[in-house]
Amino acid sequence: MKVIPEQKEHVLLKDVQKGYGDRTVLNGLELSIHKGEFVAIVGKSGCGKSTLLRLIAGLERLNEGVIRINDKPLTQLNEHARIMFQDGRLLPWKRVIDNVCIGLAKDAKAKAKIALRQVGLEDRMKEYPAKLSGGQKQRVALARALVHDPSLLLLDEPLGALDALTRIEMQDLIASLWQKNKFTSILVTHDVEEAVAMADRVILIENGKVSLNQVINLPRPRQRTHPAFSMYLEEILGRIMDRQQKKNFVM
Numbered sequence: 001m002k003v004i005p006e007q008k009e010h011v012l013l014k015d016v017q018k019g020y021g022d023r024t025v026l027n028g029l030e031l032s033i034h035k036g037e038f039v040a041i042v043g044k045s046g047c048g049k050s051t052l053l054r055l056i057a058g059l060e061r062l063n064e065g066v067i068r069i070n071d072k073p074l075t076q077l078n079e080h081a082r083i084m085f086q087d088g089r090l091l092p093w094k095r096v097i098d099n100v101c102i103g104l105a106k107d108a109k110a111k112a113k114i115a116l117r118q119v120g121l122e123d124r125m126k127e128y129p130a131k132l133s134g135g136q137k138q139r140v141a142l143a144r145a146l147v148h149d150p151s152l153l154l155l156d157e158p159l160g161a162l163d164a165l166t167r168i169e170m171q172d173l174i175a176s177l178w179q180k181n182k183f184t185s186i187l188v189t190h191d192v193e194e195a196v197a198m199a200d201r202v203i204l205i206e207n208g209k210v211s212l213n214q215v216i217n218l219p220r221p222r223q224r225t226h227p228a229f230s231m232y233l234e235e236i237l238g239r240i241m242d243r244q245q246k247k248n249f250v251m
């Protein structure tokens with residue numbers, strides 16, 4: 001008999017409700033993510049993707065429902081998580097290495113060097129951020145997150161401002177570091193192709209809930225030319241477009 005390995009739950013959201021004023025954003029959202037999984041969140045602009053990520057980071061409070069991290073209710077800042085945003089949020093007056101050291105204790109420099117090596121930027125550690133390209137700045141932001149050895153990496157459209165080729169390079173870098181370091185990853189993205197290239201599972205949010213939960217069963221490293229790659233892409237895009245068209249028709 002084939003034994004299925006136990007998958008430990010890392011992040012659990014039960015009946016999550018979140019709104020601002022009288023605007024409801026998340027409305028009874030349910031989601032479970034297991035340890036070491038890479039999940040991508042997609043959905044149209046304003047559907048609540050970033051709100052969801054901020055709730056998991058503990059940066060915002062729920063209106064109702066519960067979020068459990070490693071089976072404990074999340075009531076404050078999520079100390080297991082690090083978050084990376086579209087703008088790297090580097091401090092321009094600090095050198096690359098000192099940006100990576102922010103929030104670290106004594107052995108900071110040695111750790112920061114290792115993190116910069118992992119993202120391929122060790123040789124630029126003495127520069128100021130202004131001297132770096134957009135992609136390099138995001139590599140520093142990634143090193144700054146990874147240096148804390150997080151068990152949960154939250155990615156809020158971190159590659160959205162990069163050109164297409166740099167974006168693919170960064171997708172592959174993040175995916176390979178995720179495979180090596182075995183943290184759980186949650187990526188918010190507008191780009192369904194990016195979601196299929198990186199994630200084990202793609203989640204679509206509509207009307208405040210999860211409306212699609214698509215497992216991506218493709219080998220890693222992901223090949224964008226794999227025949228099943230475009231199949232997944234079409235399937236997810238089709239779901240998004242189909243609903244959109246039906247909605248337009250009704251209107």
Ligand SMILES: Nc1ncnc2c1ncn2[C@@H]1O[C@H](COP(=O)(O)OP(=O)(O)OP(=O)(O)O)[C@@H](O)[C@H]1O
Binds near residue numbers: 020025046047190
């Ligand atoms: N602090 C806030 N105060 C009031 N409304 C907010 C706040 N943050 C988000 N919203 C609203 O909540 C909704 C969801 O925003 P959110 O940023 O989560 O969407 P998103 O899916 O990430 O959008 P995008 O893809 O455009 O970044 C939007 O209507 C937004 O205007």
